[in-house]
Amino acid sequence: MISIKNLNKYYDYKRVNQTHALKDVSLTIEDGELTAIVGNSGAGKSTLLHILAGIDDFQSGTVKVGDKELDTMGPMALARYRNRTIGIVLQDFGLIEGVSIMENVMLPLRLGSPMSHGKKKERVMKALDTVGLSDMAKKGVHKLSGGQRQRVAIARAIVNDPDYIFADEPTGALDSETGKQIMGLFRDLNKKGKTVVIVTHDQEIAGACDRIVTVKDGRIK
Numbered sequence: 001m002i003s004i005k006n007l008n009k010y011y012d013y014k015r016v017n018q019t020h021a022l023k024d025v026s027l028t029i030e031d032g033e034l035t036a037i038v039g040n041s042g043a044g045k046s047t048l049l050h051i052l053a054g055i056d057d058f059q060s061g062t063v064k065v066g067d068k069e070l071d072t073m074g075p076m077a078l079a080r081y082r083n084r085t086i087g088i089v090l091q092d093f094g095l096i097e098g099v100s101i102m103e104n105v106m107l108p109l110r111l112g113s114p115m116s117h118g119k120k121k122e123r124v125m126k127a128l129d130t131v132g133l134s135d136m137a138k139k140g141v142h143k144l145s146g147g148q149r150q151r152v153a154i155a156r157a158i159v160n161d162p163d164y165i166f167a168d169e170p171t172g173a174l175d176s177e178t179g180k181q182i183m184g185l186f187r188d189l190n191k192k193g194k195t196v197v198i199v200t201h202d203q204e205i206a207g208a209c210d211r212i213v214t215v216k217d218g219r220i221k
Contacts, residue, residue, distance in 0.1 A: 002029040002052065002164070002195070007061035009047055009218075021047045022058070023218040029197065029211075031163075034190040036206035037199045039215035046168050048215060049199045053088050053166045054078040066163060083108055087157030091169035093149045095141045095156075101128065102137040105156045127155040131185060147178035154185055158194075165189060167198045171205055183208050 009022035022044045029035050039045045050056035051063060054070055063070040068081050082088065095104050102124055109120040128134040131151040141152060150170060157165055167186065171179030183205050190196045190210075198209060206212050214221040 001031050001064075001066070002027070002197070003062070003064045004028070004048075004052075005062045007048075007051070007058055007063060009044075009051065009056070009058040013059055021218055022051075025061070025215075025218070025220055027213060027220055029195065031195050032190070032193060034187065034196045034210045035198070036209035036212045037197065037215060038201065038203070038206050038212055041201070043215045044218040045199045045215045049166050049168050049197065052164075052197065053086060054082050055088070083111055084160060085162055086164045086166060087154075087160070087162040089150070089153050089157045089165065089167035089170045091172045093153045093173075095149060095152060097142050098140070100138050100140055101133060101144075101152050101155075104141055104152055105159050108156060108160050123159050123161075124155075127159040130158065130189075131155045145178075146174050147181065150174060150178075150182050151185070154182070154189075158189065163195060165194050165196045167196070169199055169201065171200065171202060176204075179205060 004025055004027045007022055007025040011019040011021055025048065037045045037048060047056060051058050052065060066085060068085060070078070073081065105124045105127055106120060109123060125134055125137065128137055131154050133148065133151055133155065141149060144152065171182050174182065179202065186196050186198065187208065198205065200206050
């Protein structure tokens with residue numbers, strides 16, 4: 001379960017021009033839910049997701065994902081959390097140019113897994129099979145379409161078999177038909193037991209989720 005209580009996030013904290021990005025946010029997301037977080041640009045929805053993913057800090061409140069209490073964790077513990085507990089999918093894909101699909105998906109395993117290279121390769125191929133790219137493992141990512149790149153990003157997010165998947169505008173750079181296909185992948189992952197949280201401005205994508213949470217001016221509405 002994801003539990004957020006009285007979360008406050010400031011940018012330029014304690015400065016004259018500080019911005020109060022999230023204001024006393026409290027939210028619970030049950031395990032197995034497929035949740036969309038929606039809101040206008042600047043509402044705080046991506047900030048909220050980045051905090052859940054452990055890539056942004058906050059000034060007060062508590063954030064718990066599964067058995068991990070993020071507000072008590074130091075940099076190394078947060079790095080392990082990102083590697084082992086969650087999968088992150090970004091709008092700009094975040095892929096490494098100049099290397100293959102396999103090398104991109106392998107990265108989380110190289111960073112945190114003691115398993116043999118053969119086992120890592122098996123994990124990568126299983127993840128690529130899930131997103132329909134197992135026959136393209138050796139292809140360079142610079143040769144891929146936007147939809148294929150996002151599939152690689154999803155494969156990389158799930159290669160460590162995380163319990164939670166956080167996606168920030170995963171269809172924002174894609175055409176509508178490709179976006180529907182990517183959303184289908186998230187629904188399939190959710191049906192397999194993954195808790196999925198998607199930040200989106202696309203009402204059609206949000207409508208395909210089981211629950212919609214609206215953020216406005218830094219608050220949950």
